[in-house]
Amino acid sequence: MNNTIEKIVKVLLTIIVSFLVGAIFILIIDENPLDAYTALIEGAFSGKLMFGTTLANFTPLLLTSIAFAIAAKAGAFNVGVEGEIFLGGIAAAYIGINWTFLPAPLLYVACFAGAIIVGAAWAWIPGVLKAYYNVSEVCTTILMNTVAVYLTSYLVNGPMSGGGVNAQSADVAVTLKQFMRPSSANVGIIISIIVSILIIVMYYKTSFGFKLKSVGSNPSFSDCMGIDSKKIFVKAMMLSGAIGGLVGCIEVLGVHGYYLDNFATNLGINGMLAALIVKSNLVMCPPLAFFLAILRTGALRMQQSTGVPKSLVDTITAIFIIFATMDSLFNLDVFKKIKRKKPFDTKLAKGVK
């Protein structure tokens, strides 16, 4: 319990420090930090449109942060969630447009299933390459993101084009209901909350979750205990990819109603940021994803009412990560009555193969 409080305090400290650094940036460009931050928070909650937009931003962020975190639990650094969103989205759009012979309920299932399968299959490639051949998954997933962006862009400009001026596909036959018009908040938020709860329960309460944890903390020990660490690693990547595909499906069916070129730019990356800040702690991902959603929505208002550009929010979030990843930065003595001594040369011992 004490441990949990310490973690939360650390995250809060990180947030405060990052906002202070952000304030310095605002001062440099001759604006008032207090005004900017007030506009930022107000912007996220004032009125139905803005609050709805916050919820709409929260939906993909929640799932992408969970997707990154669950892969991280098995020791994978899956930057490829974004590519999986793009491909899941295009798969959902393809099925939603072309398989209209199915009755509506089945079509929903088909869209979601298609997106999930495509997302998982895309994540399977870097998973296998890393687990069996030690190819850096950071490198492959990032490069595969670019491939996914260009591939879907080609499809939506060429074979799957809706024929309009914009690069977008035809309308899909089924959509998720939007409940807070004119914002694009939709029932996808319920789906994403349910899925996140399921993933959290799976991680803490099932044997598969335990295997993930075991593989993530010590693969060779897991192998000795009869857990095939490589298989679990690939499965974790595929699970992460499946969630990514799901996000793509929710965005296409819920927000747009068609496949829009480049619709998911930075969705996956922002989810990854949320997960990195809380060190992939699954329970703390949702609140942080919500916090980031507030920042993203409020950034627009801040840009309109003050002279601070909205890229400041990206800067602040990036500073979050830099501070949050430093494990021992906020190791204050308040938490530990006896200052824990670092065991000698643990870092060196890690390098020994």
Added chain:
Amino acid sequence: MDLSSILNASLIYATFRSATPIIYAALCASLTQQADILNIGTEGIMLTGAFAAVAISYTTGSWVLAIIVAMLAGLLMAAIMAVANIKYGADICAIGMGINMFAIAITKFLMTSVFGMRGTFSNPDIVAIPRVVIPGLESIPFLNEVFNGWALTEWFVIVFIVLMWFLLFKTKWGLHLRSVGQYPMAAQTAGINVTSMKYQAILISGLIGGLAGAHLSLGYSRLFTENMTNNRGFMGVAAMFFGNAHPVWTSVGCLVFGLTDSIGARLQAYGIAAQLVLMLPYIVTIVVLSISMVSKYYTKKRRQSSLLLIR
């Protein structure tokens, strides 16, 4: 399709031209890799360098100063990474991605707030790195096409590859660095200050990364756009894996990517969709990286099994 219009003399320079920024990035990544640190932040270091170079070149009109400031900007980013990773125990992938995100955000922020530009920062006042015109070469048809008009940093990269090789494999410092990477405990026992070596590796790679960025924005082109590195840093890291962090082999890997890039650009003239062409270098990078790692895996496995037989 006319093959001769794709494979001609100008392809040689086109390949080298698109490979050069990646070569600098790859050298940045391979220096830290020799000390067993995976430099995921290459991309961010490079992007910061690219922005700093354009900003300084625009305000002062000096490309020399621009390169120096770009290298210092790279050094600063690398310093953040070094302190976070070595002193405060940050995971190198996490801090690297943090640096990349920070670079994208801060360059965008500074571009809009300080220079008032959105998307692309281009201006006739930006002074590019000069191009080398060799006198007397104009009259020789083939050589003129291949060698004339290279940017200064493009010539320098060849010197730099050799320099890196010499530094890593022929000097005491390089030996120490590699020993830190291969067996840190042994290195420490031999009296090498492991922490200091790691700091040095990351900081120097920051200088190289800044240079990579300066070349990208002032030598390769003469402008800055949001996220202009466009994953070149990661291609550099992939090339580093391909070449086992050896400067020469790493550069060969970069040339392969450069070749794909420039052939792709020519294919676009034949009605192949732009997206498919742009996708090509990335796919080739992934495939080359995978093949090299898979073959490495089997070589290692073969060696292991023969050792087991001896035992």
